[in-house]
Amino acid sequence: MTDTELLADRPRPAAGAPLLEVRDLRTTLRTARGPLTAVDGVSFTLARGETLGIVGESGSGKSVLGRTVMGLHRTGPRTEVAGSVRFEGRDVHAMPSSELRSLWGGRIGMVFQDPMTALNPVKKAGRHVEETLREHQSLGRAAAQRRVEELFDLVGIPDPRRRVGQYPHELSGGMRQRVVIAMALANDPALLIADEPTTALDVTVQRQILDLLDRLQAELGMAVILISHNLGVVAGRADRVAVMYAGRLVEHADAVTLFRAPRHRYTAALLEAIPRLEQAPHLRLEAIEGSPPDMVAPPSGCRFAPRCRFAQDDCRESSPALTDPQGGDHAFACHHPVSPTAREGVR
């Protein structure tokens, strides 16, 4: 199945008010070297049941973005958050702690990258899920334990009754991640934020987990934000894709369009870098030269300019805004984007 066909099979997101509205979000962290703006003015919306893929390399700020959206990064002694995140109409960062706590694990679930460290090594697998069930729904112990077994079954863990009583180190990587997913889904959240859910897993297991997430999303009708550095993870699984670079979104479009006809030079370079079977053998890999900028002191102008083959003076002088010149929903931030009529294999 090609990516396009996979996409066509996806359930359409529900109509109505957006589930999540992020406006001009800016997260600044205080580090030993000075303030670091990891997320620098990010805006997007997410509808109910929609899947948004956020793609970016390490250091792009995508994890910080995910956590700020959730409210895990808040204004405090070491952090400053500006802009707004509205979830189900409420401002996440204006909420008191108690309200936020009912959101976490309740309306929003989070799946973390490394299931080995995300689980408490001296706590049984079932207990992790049982806790969140009893916290958000007033279930008695017996009822909660039954529900845990159901959830284990839902996420595809074989022999759930036995697994519930095991410790994390007794489970395989894939199973641990399923436990983490069960933890995130336990209270039927409206939004699931999956931060690199497959990075720490074997390749074969990766696909299983992504398929699982797909299936669960279809069954439960929740929205998903899928964060990854790996385009392959996002392809075919997301309705819309946003590409992040150096704290900013550089391109944001529906998945098909983005993969077929990227406009931003960075997106294009990312796609070019993927080796293809159809290409002639012994071709050079098209890696992107250079490395991401230091976010304590990012360059003025377009942040990708230092690494872009097509950069010109205006790129270095002024930072392009994320817009769609045709007023549609394919936005990009580039002074000299890829031509709109180009096909795959663009130069």
Place this chain on the structure above:
Amino acid sequence: MSELVDLSTPAVDDPGQLPPAPEKAPGRLRGALFTAVGGIGLLAALLALGNRGWVQLLAVVVAAVVLYLGAANLCRLRFGTDFDLMAWLCGAWLVLLVGAAILAPALPLPEHQDLSRAITEPTMARPNLLTDHPLGTNNFGLDLLGRVVYGARASLVVSIGAVLIALVVGGAVGIVAGYFRRVTDVVVGMVTNSLLAVPPLVLLIALATVLEPTLRNIALALSLLALPSMIRMARANTLSFAQREFVVAAKAMGASAPRVMLRELLPNVLLPLASYAMVMISVLIVAEASLSFLGLGIQAPEPSWGNMIAEGQGDEFKEHPHIVLVPGTVLFLTVYSFNLLGERARQRFDARSARM
């Protein structure tokens, strides 16, 4: 509760050393005010409230705390937020103490030991800075300031002597054990474990049963306390250094075992050992004080902080607590200072070592 999940700080190596949350720059006014109030209060309390016992004590403590907070504020403003006033104060105290101990015979101190010469002195006089006996006298009329100073001599000589013995002997044994390994190491290990198998104070008491309480014996007994840890430290460091290239190179050039141990290993093992020794001093001071308190260490009327406290702990404790509190405070300040400086030294020079 976002602080708990504030992920901006990279995982710090030493969790005890989280970077402090940014404080607003301490107000100059507040600092000056505290210092002034504290300073005046302290002087007033020390001088004007003499002989008022508890009131004076409370006033002195409160004033001292206020003075310290203010002074620390001002010093941070003047010398930068890293300035550690407490460490400087502790260092000053130790310098003062050691200085007084060394110069004791030359100081104009009233009689501290010879009872026959103290017959005319008032007994159990309260501390009063304006009199002949600024820290008071004990139940026999012996001056407490003098006794504290001479007690410092005894305590410091014994403890530092013991640490040095343990350093030299323990270091040597540890290096040998770490170098030769196998049988030597096993034997040394067993002996060390046996020494460690008896709780320290109990060991001291057992030794005190059979040995005469001379300064030399006490120092030897205390050194036994520090010996196992010194051996272990030296051995562990030797083991890690012995793998390094400069040692292998020396051996390859035909250096004999003693030469390798002396010229290559010893200089490297010395620094971590010395910083550990600093921490051990305070442990030994407490051990010596405990022993003297029990009457098994330095014998009265020769003063030691421990036996001075013992003198005051009987019936006279109720009416004249100062006999206990004066040496007690000095003991506390000294142990605190050694502990603090030792801790700071370890943080700076030996960050990876056990924090226990």
Place this chain on the structure above:
Amino acid sequence: MSVRKAALRVVEVVVVLLLVSFGTFLLVSLTPGDPAVAILGEGRAPEEYAAVRQQLGLDEPLFSRYVDWLGSALTGDLGTSLVPPYSDVADRIGAALPVSLQLAVMSLVIAVVISIPLAMWSAYRAGGRVDRMISALSFGILSVPSFLAGLLLILVFVNQLGWLPRAEWSRISEGLGPNLYHAILPALAIALMETATFTRILRNDLIGTLQEDFILSARAKGMGAVHVLVSDALRPSSFSLLTMMGISLGRLIGSTVVVEYLFALPGMGTLIIRSADAGDFVMVQGAVLVIAVIYVVVNGLIDLSYGYLDPRIRRAHV
């Protein structure tokens, strides 16, 4: 812990105990002066001294004396005291031991119970005002030797306020209430230094644990602060508390000895110190042996329990 490892540990313990007992025995044979003279007094006929020496077995070679002594010790006979009233050493120790054990256990419990919430509070807002205050206070308290702490407590609670007694004791058999009334102040004196040490160590360990991902995970589930601290952070950190308890055992015993003497309580501390003072080396020998045995055995048990309690280690051997 595998059977083989456990057996090896037991052998190690036995060897150490043998060495300790021999060391104690050897040490005591260095007593200056003649025990026969100490018992009979000066100015007697030489044959009388010789008779006493023979009675005490002092004319035998050292090693055979040791073996005899060890043999009797293993059957529970630790000899007879050298000073009036010439009581049986094992009996005296048997009477004194429960007092010391009670104090030691009480102080340990007090220390653990107080240090856990203090450490959690400090770690939760590490670097904050409460944390710094608790740190400074802990550091100050652990610089106060236990006998001094005891005296300060006596000053306040016995002399000034008159709430609690000194130099009195009642056994548990005579009623728990009076017993606690007599035990609380000495136990507190011993516990102060331990509490300060435990708080510092646990706080550092908790701060480390709180950086772990599973804590973030738990927070992201919406679990409250107290729950996360108690249920998630405390468990992994409790192992270092256990280690700390093992390490501080030696100091604890020392503190118990001194504080007992200070409060004039009829425990091992007073027994050992009075005997040491009187030169009664038979009593000291027996007491030191008993204390060493308890110390080594408890340490060994703590080591073994480690392997059992930590599920990561336990399951690995299943």
